[in-house]
Amino acid sequence: MDSVPEKGQIFVVTAPSGSGKTTLIDTARKNIGGVGYSISHTTRKPREGEVNGLHYYFIDRVEFENMIEAHEFVEWALVYGQLYGTSISTLNRELCSGKDLLMDVDVQGAKEIKRRFPESLSIFILPPSIEILRERLKRRSTDEGINIDLRMKKAVEEIQRCRDYDFIVVNDDLNQAAREIEAIITAQRACRNRRLPLVQKIFHI
Secondary structure (H helix, E strand, C coil): CCCCCCCCCCEEEEEECCCHHHHHHHHHHCCCCCCCHHHHHHHCCCCCCCCEECCEECCCCHHHHHHHHCCCCEEEEECCCEEEEEEEEHHHHHCCCCEEEEECEEEEEEHHHHHHHHCCCCEEEEECCHHHHHHHHHHHHHHHHHCCHHHHHHHHHCCCHHHHEEEEEEEHHHHHHHHHHHHHHHHHHHHHHHHHHHHHHHCCC
């Protein structure tokens, strides 16, 4: 009889808009095996290159609000006028597959995930400086029509919360920052609390 896979570890990743969080998560997942990704639901429109069911589940506001009413989200938030949320079924499906799970959520969502899953680990991605973050947002503003001042105000508020996280990674160099995230995942896999049940099973101690 096949054994049931051990539940994976949740890694919550948060960063201000423009910090390169999505690219870092994609890079880390390519470089290290056995890492799933919790695909969020959102009411915003897809950006160029985004695919439904791969980057997000793009749904309308009515459907999202119906899911809220049905208590289908672990966490959800209103961000710049659009709704984002993590469904319970998506989260449990990934965890029960035995994969570790990277979650891309804001500070509010990270707090709720930590409350519901105390064993989860949180990673905050910092830009090298406020000035560099502003420049990154300016480069995106033409294509996305974003309000830079509003994003910068929210970024400062979020950065002040970084001390609440288990790990802080500075995205000055993309490859280095990705390696740090990979190192966090690898170290956690070798953690005593995760390895001890396996040791006890094999060596009967």
